[in-house]
Amino acid sequence: MIKVIHNNSCxxxxxxLEYLDENDIKFQIIDxxxxxxxxxxxxxxxxxxxxxPSRLLRHSKELYKKYFSDSESVNDEQALEVIALNPELxxxxxxxxxxxxxxxNPLENVKFFIEN
Numbered sequence: 332m333i334k335v336i337h338n339n340s341c342x343x344x345x346x347x348l349e350y351l352d353e354n355d356i357k358f359q360i361i362d363x364x365x366x367x368x369x370x371x372x373x374x375x376x377x378x379x380x381x382x383x384p385s386r387l388l389r390h391s392k393e394l395y396k397k398y399f400s401d402s403e404s405v406n407d408e409q410a411l412e413v414i415a416l417n418p419e420l421x422x423x424x425x426x427x428x429x430x431x432x433x434x435x436n437p438l439e440n441v442k443f444f445i446e447n
Contacts, residue, residue, distance in 0.1 A: 333358045333445065335435070336368075336376070338423040347424045347435045356445060367418040373411050376425070379432035384410035387422045387434065394420055 333351070337344045337360050351358045361368075368376065377384050385405035388395060398413045399405050414421050424435035426444060433444050 334361055334427040335359070336361045336363050336423055336425040336427070338363050338419060341423045343436050344424040346438070347426070347441060350438060350441065363418040363421060363423060367415065370411055370415050373414055376427070376432060379427060379430060380425070380434070383407050384414060388414070389420050389422055
């Protein structure tokens with residue numbers, strides 16, 4: 332079963348859930364706002380993603396500017412701590428299948444991820 336880290340206010344996240352539902356693909360929703368991930372869970376997630384946490388921060392949010400300036404490089408541990416406190420800063424959706432995870436954008440990548 333695929334797990335989807337989901338933000339209900341994100342159109343891309345909603346589109347992925349709709350795609351999965353329309354294609355009868357079983358999935359479990361992890362609502363990032365209602366059930367934020369712990370630091371341990373975030374570290375595990377980013378290992379599965381094989382990405383640095385700073386790469387999946389939503390820079391467009393005002394909240395981002397509260398913690399980081401555009402001119403500084405973001406420390407990964409600091410990024411994890413900020414995401415744990417402000418889960419809406421992580422780019423959603425994120426799909427998890429076993430020991431592998433991937434950002435749920437673009438949709439073509441999601442199709443490949445599900446099929447393989």
